[in-house]
Structures are given as C-alpha cells and as structure tokens.
Amino acid sequence: MAQLTFREAIARGIAQEMRRDESIVFLGEDIGAAGGVFKGTVGLLEEFGGVRVRDTPISEQAILGAAMGAAMTGLKPIAEIMFADFFAVCWDIVVNEIAKSRYMTNGQMTFPLVIRSGNGGGLRFGAQHSQSVENWAMMVPGLKVVVPSNALDVIGLMAAAIRDPDPVIFLEAKVLYSSKMDVPDGEIVDTLGSAKVLRQGSDATLVALGAMVPKAIAAADELAEMGIDCTVVDVRSLVPLDTTTLLREISATGRLFTVEENPRLCGWGGELASIVSEEIFYDLDGPIVRITTPHIPLPAADALEDMAIPSIERIVTTVSKSMNS
Amino acid sequence: MSTTTTVPNPTDLEGKLNLYRSQLALRLFEQRAYDLFLENLVKGTSHLSLGQEAIAAGFAAAMRPTDWTFATYRGHAHTLARGVPMTPVLAELLGRSNGLMAGKGGSMHLTSVEHGVMGSYAIIGAHLPIACGAAWSAQYRGTDQVAVCFFGDGSVNIGAFHEALNFAAIWKLPVVFVCENNLWMEYTRTSEVTAVANPAADRASAYGLESIIVDGNDADAVYEIAAAAIARAREGGGPSLIEATTYRHGGHSRADPGKYRPDAEVAEWLAKDPIPRYRARLLEKGATEEQLREIEELVAADVDLATEEAKAGGVPGEDLLMKDVWADGGSSWRN
Numbered sequence: 306m307a308q309l310t311f312r313e314a315i316a317r318g319i320a321q322e323m324r325r326d327e328s329i330v331f332l333g334e335d336i337g338a339a340g341g342v343f344k345g346t347v348g349l350l351e352e353f354g355g356v357r358v359r360d361t362p363i364s365e366q367a368i369l370g371a372a373m374g375a376a377m378t379g380l381k382p383i384a385e386i387m388f389a390d391f392f393a394v395c396w397d398i399v400v401n402e403i404a405k406s407r408y409m410t411n412g413q414m415t416f417p418l419v420i421r422s423g424n425g426g427g428l429r430f431g432a433q434h435s436q437s438v439e440n441w442a443m444m445v446p447g448l449k450v451v452v453p454s455n456a457l458d459v460i461g462l463m464a465a466a467i468r469d470p471d472p473v474i475f476l477e478a479k480v481l482y483s484s485k486m487d488v489p490d491g492e493i494v495d496t497l498g499s500a501k502v503l504r505q506g507s508d509a510t511l512v513a514l515g516a517m518v519p520k521a522i523a524a525a526d527e528l529a530e531m532g533i534d535c536t537v538v539d540v541r542s543l544v545p546l547d548t549t550t551l552l553r554e555i556s557a558t559g560r561l562f563t564v565e566e567n568p569r570l571c572g573w574g575g576e577l578a579s580i581v582s583e584e585i586f587y588d589l590d591g592p593i594v595r596i597t598t599p600h601i602p603l604p605a606a607d608a609l610e611d612m613a614i615p616s617i618e619r620i621v622t623t624v625s626k627s628m629n630s
Numbered sequence: 631m632s633t634t635t636t637v638p639n640p641t642d643l644e645g646k647l648n649l650y651r652s653q654l655a656l657r658l659f660e661q662r663a664y665d666l667f668l669e670n671l672v673k674g675t676s677h678l679s680l681g682q683e684a685i686a687a688g689f690a691a692a693m694r695p696t697d698w699t700f701a702t703y704r705g706h707a708h709t710l711a712r713g714v715p716m717t718p719v720l721a722e723l724l725g726r727s728n729g730l731m732a733g734k735g736g737s738m739h740l741t742s743v744e745h746g747v748m749g750s751y752a753i754i755g756a757h758l759p760i761a762c763g764a765a766w767s768a769q770y771r772g773t774d775q776v777a778v779c780f781f782g783d784g785s786v787n788i789g790a791f792h793e794a795l796n797f798a799a800i801w802k803l804p805v806v807f808v809c810e811n812n813l814w815m816e817y818t819r820t821s822e823v824t825a826v827a828n829p830a831a832d833r834a835s836a837y838g839l840e841s842i843i844v845d846g847n848d849a850d851a852v853y854e855i856a857a858a859a860i861a862r863a864r865e866g867g868g869p870s871l872i873e874a875t876t877y878r879h880g881g882h883s884r885a886d887p888g889k890y891r892p893d894a895e896v897a898e899w900l901a902k903d904p905i906p907r908y909r910a911r912l913l914e915k916g917a918t919e920e921q922l923r924e925i926e927e928l929v930a931a932d933v934d935l936a937t938e939e940a941k942a943g944g945v946p947g948e949d950l951l952m953k954d955v956w957a958d959g960g961s962s963w964r965n
C-alpha cells in the first residue's frame with residue numbers, strides 16, 4: 306500500500322502495462338524528457354527509453370494518425386493530446402478515421418489504442434484549455450470513453466483501456482491530478498463498462514463522472530445531515546455504459562440527479578435521462594434533474610469559473626430543493 | 631474468380647508485358663465501372679483513375695507483397711494494382727454482399743489488408759499521418775516493410791500533409807509519399823490556389839527532402855522512381871516525396887463531366903495517354919502485335935467475368951448492419 310497522486314497513478318498504470326507488453330508504445334508532446342506538462346508521465350522515458358516513449362512535434366493530426374497506423378499494423382499505441390480542447394484540431398482522425406475504419410472495412414482492421422488527455426476546468430485556464438469534452442467523444446460510434454475519478458481507478462482503467470482491442474478515449478480530469486489516495490501494491494487491472502456504487506442511500510441517486518465524483522460524495526455527506534440519504538454512482542465509463550448498475554441504483558431510490566461537468570446540451574446525463582425514461586419511468590418518484598455546467602464557454606476568473614462548474618453547494622441546494630418540493 | 635493484376639518487376643520484356651497487362655486491367659475496369667454507373671448499378675459516388683493508371687501499376691510493381699498501400703477515394707486502381715481480384719472490388723461498387731467489404735465501405739473506402747491495401751481514405755490528407763504510423767510500426771518492429779501513400783495535388787494545402795511530412799522526416803520513417811498531380815482538384819485548377827508551381831515537389835525542401843518530379847504517364851519511369859524510393863525507405867534512408875504528373879481523362883467524380891477543362895488541354899493529355907504509349911513502346915522493344923492482342927483479350931474477358939460475378943452477388947443482409955463496430959464483432963455500447 307502506498308499513497309499515490311492521480312498524476313503518479315497515470316505513469317504507474319502505463320508502466321505496469323509497458324513492462325508486460327513490448328508492443329505498447331507511447332507518443333505525445335513533452336511526454337518524455339519533460340515527463341508531461343502535468344507531470345503525469347514522469348519516469349517513463351527513463352525506464353522504457355526513447356524508442357518506446359517518443360516526444361513529438363506539435364502535430365496533433367500526426368500524433369493520432371501515427372497511433373492509428375501503428376495500431377492497424379500490430380502495435381498498441383498510447384497517444385497523449387495535452388489538453389482535451391485540442392481534440393478539435395485532430396478530430397477528423399478520431400471520428401472519421403479511427404472510429405469508422407473497423408466498420409467500413411467489414412472488420413478487416415482493429416485499433417487497439419488509447420488516447421489520453423487532460424480534460425475539464427477548475428484550473429482557471431480559460432475557455433480553450435478547460436472544456437470537458439466527454440460528450441464529444443460519447444456521441445461517436447466506434448469510440449470507448451473512460452473517465453476515472455481517483456488514482457486507483459486511473460491505474461486499473463488505464464490497464465483495461467490498454468488491453469482493450471478497441472480505441473479508448475481516456476479523459477483525465479486535470480483538477481484531480483494532485484488528489485491522493487492509498488493504492489495497493491502489485492498489478493491492478495479493472496474492467497471497462499463498469500460503474501461503481503460509492504455510497505448507498507435510500508432517497509436519491511446522484512450519478513457523477515470524473516471531477517464531479519468527489520463533489521457528489523461531499524454533497525451527499527451534507528445532504529445526509531439534512532436528512533436526505535443519497536446513493537452516489539461513479540459512471541467511470543460512458544462507452545460502454547453500465548446501464549445495469551445505473552438503472553438498478555436509480556430504481557432503488559426513485560430519483561435521479563446527474564452531476565456533469567460538460568456544458569448542458571447533449572451532455573451524457575441527457576442520454577442517461579432518456580434511457581431512464583424509456584426503461585424505468587414507472588420506478589421514478591419525481592423528475593430527473595441534471596446539474597451541469599451551463600451552456601457557455603468556461604470563463605477564466607476563479608470566481609466566474611466556480612460559478613459555472615457544478616459545486617458541492619449547487620449540488621446540495623439543487624437536490625434538497627427538488628426533494629423537498 | 632477473375633485473375634489478379636499484380637505484376638513482377640518490369641525490367642525485361644516479360645515484366646513489361648505484365649506492366650502493360652496491369653495498366654490495361656485498371657483501364658478496362660474503370661471503363662466498366664463507368665458503364666455500370668450509366669446503368670445505375672453503381673450507386674453513390676465514384677472517382678475513376680482513367681488516365682492515371684501508370685502510377686498505380688508502376689508503384690505496385692515496385693512493391694513487395696508485405697508493403698502497404700494507403701490510397702484516397704480515387705482508389706480502385708491502387709487496390710487492383712496490389713493484386714486484389716476484380717470481382718470483389720466491382721461487387722463493392724455495386725453494394726453487393728460479395729463486395730470487398732461486403733458493401734460496408736463502398737467505392738471510396740476500398741481496403742484489403744490481406745493484400746497490403748490498408749485503406750482508401752476520403753478526407754483529404756488524413757491518410758498521410760496514418761501511413762506514417764504504419765511506417766513507424768515497421769521501423770519499431772524491425773520489419774523492412776514500406777508504406778506508400780498516394781494523394782492528389784489538391785491535398786498539399788491541407789495541414790495533415792505538412793504534419794505528416796515533417797513527422798516522417800524527423801523520425802526517418804519508411805514511407806513514400808506520392809502526389810498524383812492531375813492539375814485539378816474538383817472543379818478548380820490547383821495552380822490557382824497554390825503558392826508554388828509544383829504543388830508537392832516545391833514543398834519537399836521544407837522537410838529536408840529531395841524535389842522529385844516524374845512523368846506519371848510513363849509506367850517505366852514511375853517504376854524506376856518507385857523502386858529507388860522504396861529501396862531507400864527499406865534501407866533506413868527515410869521518406870521520399872514524389873510528384874507524378876498526370877491527368878484524369880474524365881471528371882472528378884461520377885457526377886462531373888469535366889467541362890470546365892479547356893478542350894486543348896484535354897486533347898494534349900489524351901495524346902499522352904499512358905496506355906497506347908506503353909503499347910507502342912512494347913512493339914518497339916520487340917513485342918509482337920499478337921502477344922499484345924492476347925493480353926488485351928484476356929483482360930477484357932477478366933472484366934466481363936468480374937462484371938458477371940459482381941452482378942450475381944446478393945444483397946448484404948441485415949446481420950451485417952450491427953456488426954464489427956468493435957473488435958468483438960458487435961456494436962453494443964451498453965450492458
């Protein structure tokens with residue numbers, strides 16, 4: 306057992322897999338000598354050398370194109386896109402090339418690759434370095450989308466993503482990089498498509514993702530003091546989506562609150578709300594409520610950014626108001 | 631099953647006869663594809679390589695079976711030239727279940743991994759970085775495979791071209807980039823919207839590469855340049871960028887009669903048609919009229935057979951629809 310930060314967990318997860326499988330290679334901007342702009346890849350160059358851990362030019366299309374070409378010819382690349390906002394400059398490679406090619410070729414090709422990226426706000430970086438893009442990725446057929454919320458899950462889900470034969474978008478909430486927890490020694494491998502129930506309650510179910518998970522837990526603690534007993538589910542994986550766990554936990558309390566960092570429209574909670582209304586409508590005791598970032602670009606100033614992203618306080622007031630109305 | 635069009639090295643007369651056969655097969659296939667559009671049997675769009683056959687045939691002749699082709703939506707010729715049989719290619723155009731991808735890809739996405747045809751890509755420039763990735767994989771695994779990536783003259787002004795060229799150069803990747811300069815994008819002349827006269831060759835120096843222009847309507851010249859660039863890549867000498875000048879005989883795609891092109895220009899290039907030109911050369915080099923006729927008859931029969939077989943193919947079944955989004959063969963996104 307050792308205390309590990311979220312950022313250290315990234316390097317540990319990648320290293321665990323690279324030791325096991327020579328076909329895993331890692332490329333991206335500043336990932337090698339510099340250890341990553343968020344220091345998430347420290348030590349990998351030293352351990353695995355410059356042939357397997359390669360710094361690239363600032364060429365996001367080349368990075369992801371190279372990952373795709375390598376994946377279709379037998380390697381298992383991990384590519385880093387420094388900030389998830391930058392997906393916009395290489396989205397063609399992700400959406401049109403990587404995601405579609407297996408289907409278009411009638412299964413002739415597979416793309417065992419992972420694209421990891423620093424996602425979301427909270428660091429006062431302004432609109433072009435802060436967006437939560439999980440909803441961009443979720444809407445693309447052919448992509449798996451994983452968003453861990455703590456160091457342990459980072460290692461296990463990273464290992465699962467690398468071992469998965471399909472392309473996985475692995476989004477790391479930047480605001481969580483310095484969060485810490487105790488992590489067991491030895492190999493850790495998790496399962497994609499499994500949500501985790503973090504807290505069991507009887508009145509309402511809060512479903513959260515990534516950086517919103519610790520906030521949902523803290524909000525649930527406060528709500529408990531107010532007499533509202535909440536279940537908290539960490540979605541962890543948007544595709545595949547663990548609807549079995551989600552529907553069971555939502556049915557059990559009869560109330561669903563989603564806590565989402567993505568801007569409002571077409572956020573993942575909208576899809577979940579639609580599944581819930583189609584499949585367990587008669588188990589609901591009240592309206593589904595989505596707690597999201599409003600439909601705006603994120604502002605830079607700390608005061609403004611804090612107003613935009615769902616806060617513990619906003620979760621508490623939204624849930625308590627709705628439960629008491 | 632119709633015969634394949636792959637050819638051995640065209641350094642002697644027999645090889646050259648094969649190269650003639652290969653070019654002719656591409657020509658007659660494309661003409662048949664066009665006829666089938668007119669019969670409304672080919673749906674959607676399609677981009678023919680009529681007039682550009684020498685490039686596909688010349689390069690394929692210089693490649694090993696383990697090398698990789700990356701093509702654009704104008705990819706019928708590149709696919710066939712690597713030895714993919716005509717029937718599945720034509721059936722793919724017809725949307726039949728015996729198509730190369732059982733109808734799931736269509737004319738613009740022909741792929742046959744088995745033959746090293748690693749996809750045809752319809753987003754301009756996108757496949758250049760992907761070819762870099764295949765080349766990187768060959769370099770990493772220490773195989774001596776080479777990736778050859780074909781694209782049009784209009785593709786040199788998109789970012790992916792420049793990202794890929796720089797990337798290939800700094801990592802010394804075994805990749806050969808081939809710009810088929812047919813002078814036109816869709817309806818606009820490339821020179822009207824390009825800062826340099828030779829769209830690819832004039833960019834080469836920006837990536838520390840040699841500026842290479844070859845007559846893309848001369849299969850022997852193409853073969854020679856291709857063999858040199860591929861050998862260089864194979865030996866660790868890094869990438870090359872080759873500009874092959876050529877002309878498309880028809881419009882950009884099925885819907886385009888190509889009327890925007892001056893008659894004199896079309897006439898000039900029809901006179902440089904690579905196939906009659908190659909035929910004449912073969913006669914000079916000692917081939918007999920009889921030998922050539924025999925090849926022509928065989929190829930025509932191949933195309934007829936492929937047409938029959940493709941037309942006889944079934945309609946793809948509903949079972950294909952939800953198949954192969956994921957490596958497990960399925961498409962499920964939830965449990």
Ligand SMILES: Cc1ncc(C[n+]2csc(CCOP(=O)(O)OP(=O)(O)O)c2C)c(N)n1
Pocket residue numbers: 704752753754781782783784785786812814815816820882
């Ligand atoms: C990114 C992108 N922009 C535009 C198009 C539409 N488009 C398809 S082909 C084409 C012309 C390409 O010309 P060129 O690269 O010279 O190739 P050619 O068709 O002559 O082989 C255009 C503009 C596209 N497919 N992708």
